[in-house]
Amino acid sequence: MRYFHLLLVLSWFLSIQSSYELQAAQTRVLSQLRKYLENPPSLETWEDYHGDFCNISPSARMSIKCEDNSVTELKIMGDKPVKVKEFNGLAIPNQTLSGSFSIDSFFTTLVRLTNLKVLSLVSLGIWGPLPDKIHRLSSLEILDLSSNFLYGTIPPKISTMVNLHALTINANYFNSTMPDWFDSLSNLQALSLNGNRLKGSFPSSLCKIKALTDISLSHNDLSGKLPDLSTLTGLHVLNLGDNHLDSELPLMPKSVVTILLSKNSFSGKIPKQFGELVLLQHLDLSSNHLGGIPPSPLFSLPNIRYMNLASNILSGSLSNKLTCGSKLGYVDISSNKLTGGLPSCLASTSDRRVVKNGGNCFQTRGSYCKQPSVKKFQALKLVGVVAIITGLVLILVLFVFGVFFCRKRCHLRKTSGRHAVPKRVRDNSAAGVSSELLASARFIAQAVKLGAQANPVCRVFSIEELKEATKDFDVSTYMGEGSIGKLYKGKLENGPYVAIRSLSLSKKCSIQNLKGRLDLLSKLHHPNLVCLLGHCIDSGGQDHSSTLKFHLVYEYIPNGNYRAHLSEFSPEKALKWSDRLAILIGVAKAVHFLHTGVIPGCFRNQLKTNNILLDEHNIPKLSDYGMSLIREEIEKLEATGESPISCQTTAMEDDVYNFGFILLESLVGTIASEKGEEYFLTEKASFGSQDGRRKIVDPIVLTTCSQESLSIVVSITTKCISPEPSCRPSFEDVLWNLQYAAQVQATADADQKSDSA
Missing domain, CATH: 3.80.10.10 (Ribonuclease Inhibitor)
Structure with a gap:
């Protein structure tokens, strides 16, 4: 023992x-x-x-x-x-x-x-x-x-x-050559070999793996036939874009959610079976050789959000009874040979749906769909040559005249400068200044520093101008509720479109203080800020009510807000990851300017995707910034003795926190803003693995990003939404990380292009 x-x-x-x-x-x-x-x-x-x-x-x-x-x-x-x-x-x-x-x-x-x-x-x-x-x-x-x-x-x-x-x-x-021994990996769920130089045919052995959910082989040199994939009953993502596959389109499994087959050489018709894929959300068949008429049921699939059939040889007429699914937000059928009339659901672009149909022959009676005769072509060529010669002669004459004029003007300046009399400057200072004006003196002083020499003070519009611009604030010009007040779209006489924010103020508010703050806001010029053009105070004439109407006039940004361009909400815009990064960087630059580029800093800037507007070039413009200054005056915070810029540190951290949700929404879609912090805390762990990201990250992001770039943004997003304010990064750090992520993505995109060249 x-x-x-x-x-x-x-x-x-x-x-x-x-x-x-x-x-x-x-x-x-x-x-x-x-x-x-x-x-x-x-x-x-x-x-x-x-x-x-x-x-x-x-x-x-x-x-x-x-x-x-x-x-x-x-x-x-x-x-x-x-x-x-x-x-x-x-x-x-x-x-x-x-x-x-x-x-x-x-x-x-x-x-x-x-x-x-x-x-x-x-x-x-x-x-x-x-x-x-x-x-x-x-x-x-x-x-x-x-x-x-x-x-x-x-x-x-x-x-x-x-x-x-x-x-x-x-x-x-x-x-x-692409290997074809994958069937021995019976537990394989995701295969991703994007951006290599693999040759040969699509590996048919993949069709034997029942567990497969993702196949991504884009940006390679694959060629030949694509086999029947309907046996892959669990397949969710098929990404074979930018190859040389040249067969007809095969049958697809009913489980598929994303099909990306652009920039190949697929031919034949789009199979009718595609119109039975009830889970399909994203379909990209652009830049192939597909012909015939697209199946009508394809447009009315219950979950379809994004459909790109551009740059094929589709022909014939679409059914006038064709209907579109309620979630279909983006349709591109441009650069085909379609004729006849456009179905009503594809007839126009709206906030709910963007349709691109140029380069077809819809209801055309002119010469667009006809080849010009040889004589006409020669005549056009002759006209072009004559126009070029005439233009060159005209430019030469203008140049000679311009040189003569400039010399004459310089001579006049020299002679008149000897007798110049200095301008008399009007002194607007007063011996007595109201206490209310002194309370906002720092705002007015800063407004002067920000560019009073180059820019006029905030323009004062008359109520008649604004009524004419908005057809007396007709309901047809109403754009919705902003963070403060109602928004209207207007057209100034002989001028541009504007956005007008209308709100009610108590007559007890200090109008002088308010004007000082507006002068500050009107001086905040940045490429990524919506410009405040002016204001109007409508006292209502003989109306003795206790309120008055106050209107803020902004430049009008035509391309909608960023939220409407996120694929989950409106996939028609289908912003790629690099496009989203560019928008996020622009907004981060604007907020960093608001925090550090002016004194006092401008905080609590209503940061959310609804307030990021995009112009015709998709350049982001932040709206509703500085509304805290207006709100503070409306709520009369000075009556309690609180400074308008108190608690700057907390306010700055609030902006970082809210920007974190803009980042999160860019990654996963609008569910992030709808459910807020609860959603982030629930799904936070999913960001740690590629499998987890596949489940929650927007498919368009996953198919257009590099993993390194995505990981950088996931990391800074997590820090921004930290429950502990002291753990959140500065906006300078946020901006640096976004710019680094964009640089990494640009390198990855360039490498893929060079590989496919």
Whole structure:
């Protein structure tokens, strides 16, 4: 019995020692991997943990998870987007690891983490052919090696990694034939090989994997036939854009939500079966060779939101009984050969639906759909030549005349300058100034500093001008409720369209103070701010009521608000990720200017997607900014002794918090603003993995973004919506991160274009 107890103690001691040695071995592996990766900034925190890597706090760029003293999850994101330079005809990575890096040694070390289930090594500059030994990570469920410089062949032994659920190797340089051994990966749910140089045909072995939900093989060199995909009963996303596939369109599974097949060479008619895909939301078949008439039921699918059939050879007449689904927000049938009349639901563009139909022959009787005769063409050519010659002669004459005129004018200035009399400046100062005016003196003084020399004070409109502009504030000009008051669209006499905000004020309000604040707002000129043009105070004539009408006149921005351009709410605009980033950067610049570009800073700026307006070039303009200054005067806060700009720190953090929801809405759609903080807290964990993001991020974002760019924005969004105000970043940090994300995205887009060139 004594020996038995001794054996138990000895075995217990050996198990502790074995566990310790295992942990030590894992630690050595991680330390060695960091050296191979040449100490990227995302791993700087490892220096503070002496062997205890499992307790490192995760970040957007690095996370480690452990079970039973073994690493089961390793995620590292670097900052080395792939750029390529040519040297003696050979493509050399410009932002990769150094020439001493050995990919074989790196993976020899890596595969010693035998219990890894999740491995993500993104934008780390890893270069070389991917070693076959990666299959030794037999427990892997998620593998992501995107945005590196891996080339050659995708190792065939990956086919033995039967536990894989997601295989993502986007934006690399694999240039071999597309492998066709995927059917051995029976648990595979998502395959993403976008932005490589893979050749050959679509792998038919994928059709045997029942678990598949996502297939993304865009921006490659695939050609040939696309097989029947109806057997993939769980498929949600099919993204094969920018290839050379040239078959007829196959049957699709009824589960599909997104079909992206643009920029291929598909021919034949759009199958009638497409009109039975009741879950379909996004369909892009543009830039192919599809003919015939699109199936009428396609337009009335219950969930269809975005449909792009442009640049094909569709012909014939659409049924005049064709109906559109209630969620269909964007339809592009331009650049085809369609004739006849447009169905009523496609006849015009509205706030609910945008329709593009140019380049067809709808109800055309002129020469647009007819080829011009040779004689007409020659006549037009002759007219063009004559016009060019005449224009050049006219430009020469104007130039000579201009030189003569300028010399004459300069001579007159010199002679008249000797007798110039200085202008008399009117002194508007007064010995006595009201206490109310002094209370707002800082606003008026700042208004002067902001450009009184170059810009007039806020223009005063008459009520007659505004009534004429709005047809006496007719209901047809009403645009809705703003953050304060009602909004009307007006047309000034011999002038531009304007937006007019109308509200009621108590006659007890200090009009002088209010004018001082308006002068400040009218001086806030920034490319991304809606300009305040002027105001009008309507006292109502002989009306002795206790209120008066107050109108603010703004420039009119024609292209709607940003919320209407987000795909979940109105997918017709279909803003790509790069477009959304450009809009967000513009708004962030405007808010940063409001916070730091004026004294006192302008806070609590009604930041929400409804208040971001887009002009005809999709340049964002923030509206409703500075309304806190107006509201404070209306509510008479000065009566309580509170400063109009008190609590600036909290106000600034409030703007950051609200901008965080604009970022969130840009990522996932309008549900973010509808449910607010509750939604964010519920779904916050989903942003941590690619599988989670697939479930909640807008499909248009997922199919047009690079993972690195997306991760940067997810990280700054999470910080902005932090419940603790002190943890929220400054707007300068927000702007920097957005600009960095845009730079990363631009690099990824350029690489994809160069790959497909």
